[in-house]
Structure formats: structure tokens, C-alpha cells
Amino acid sequence: ILNVEQSPQSLHVQEGDSTNFTCSFPSSNFYALHWYRWETAKSPEALFVMTLNGDEKKKGRISATLNTKEGYSYLYIKGSQPEDSATYLCAFSGGGADGLTFGKGTHLIIQP
Amino acid sequence: EAQVTQNPRYLITVTGKKLTVTCSQNMNHEYMSWYRQDPGLGLRQIYYSMNVEVTDKGDVPEGYKVSRKEKRNFPLILESPSPNQTSLYFCASSLSSGLYGYTFGSGTRLTVV
Numbered sequence: 001i002l003n004v005e006q007s008p009q010s011l012h013v014q015e016g017d018s019t020n021f022t023c024s025f026p027s028s029n030f031y032a033l034h035w036y037r038w039e040t041a042k043s044p045e046a047l048f049v050m051t052l053n054g055d056e057k058k059k060g061r062i063s064a065t066l067n068t069k070e071g072y073s074y075l076y077i078k079g080s081q082p083e084d085s086a087t088y089l090c091a092f093s094g095g096g097a098d099g100l101t102f103g104k105g106t107h108l109i110i111q112p
Numbered sequence: 113e114a115q116v117t118q119n120p121r122y123l124i125t126v127t128g129k130k131l132t133v134t135c136s137q138n139m140n141h142e143y144m145s146w147y148r149q150d151p152g153l154g155l156r157q158i159y160y161s162m163n164v165e166v167t168d169k170g171d172v173p174e175g176y177k178v179s180r181k182e183k184r185n186f187p188l189i190l191e192s193p194s195p196n197q198t199s200l201y202f203c204a205s206s207l208s209s210g211l212y213g214y215t216f217g218s219g220t221r222l223t224v225v
Binding site for chain 2: 031032034036042043044045046049051089091093094095096097098099100101102103104105
């Protein structure tokens, strides 16, 4: 079973502050790295799929970077808003038919 | 609307009573997968399917069965549910196993007593 680690486990951030968190994954046999946003009582929604070393993706105030050589990805949120409160999941693909291995998530709480 | 439809949303059942959780997608996706979510353990894959009639075990397949007779449907079958199968279940679909984002169903909260 692959080891996909996310840190921190949970994070409290003041509204308006920027924040970031980390996903670590195996640097060998890399195929793709996914980020998902999971709001309470809903289902996970895809944010980004990243495949190339050095890749940067952006959607509004959320962006992500990828380092496949050292096996990590950062997710950044600029100017946090209460609606950003959610659990953020990363998932690793080695290209096999078994699909994605998920990390346990970072639970983000934005305090007004 | 492109979606994965999962039913039921909530289910309480008794040990040993066979049940099926249905999953249907309308996006013509080749790849479908079942996950369970347990506190502190993250999403763990139960079974996956690359295409019609092609299914395989994930990380935690014990006590589950699946079938993929049509492209759109991927039901999860618990032949004899046990309390350790109490969990939150998600079905997901995608164009491929890793290169495209997954679309998740709304989840099924299963309690086995």
C-alpha cells in the first residue's frame, strides 16, 4: 500500500490570511497527483490534476505546485474566506489500473 | 447534469442481511471505483473497474462484491454485512484511472447493527 501523507492534519486560519499545506507521495513511478476539496455533508470535488514536475495550477484564490523529484505538492489558499472551510485531500496515481491512493486530508477551518 | 448517482444515502441494516448500494454515472466514463471512509483512515479503495466486465480488488475488498454489466452502473454488494462494514461509502467515476479528476457520488452512510 502506497504512503501518501498530508500535513498538517488540521489547521485554523483567520479570515483574510493566506495558508498552505503539504502532500507527500512516493517519488518513484509517479503518474499524476490530484487535489480534492471536501465540504462537510458533501462529496469530494476535484480541484486539480497535476502531472508534470514543476507544474503549477490555479483556480481563483487556490493554487497548487508539484515537485515529483522530491515527492511533494503544496496547496495554497490566498486571502482565506469562510467558504474555504473544508477538508482538502490529495491523491497519488502511479498510472496503474488501481487508480488513486488518497491521503487522510487537511481539515481547514476559517475563523471569522 | 453530469453526475454520479448513488443510492441509498442512508441505510441501517442488521448483520447478515444482504444489501446492494447502487451507483450510476451519465458521463460515459470508463473507470469506476468504490471507496470507504472511516475516521482516521482516509478514503480506502474497495473495488475498481476499468470497463464493462473488468473489475478488480482494491485495498479492502473483503466482504464486498461488485459487478459491471453495463458501462454506467457499478453496484456494491454486501452479501453478509457485519458491524465492521459500518462506514461512509463513495462511488466515483472518471475517464481514466489516474489522468482525469474523479466525480464522486453523494455517499452512502451505512450502519450495520
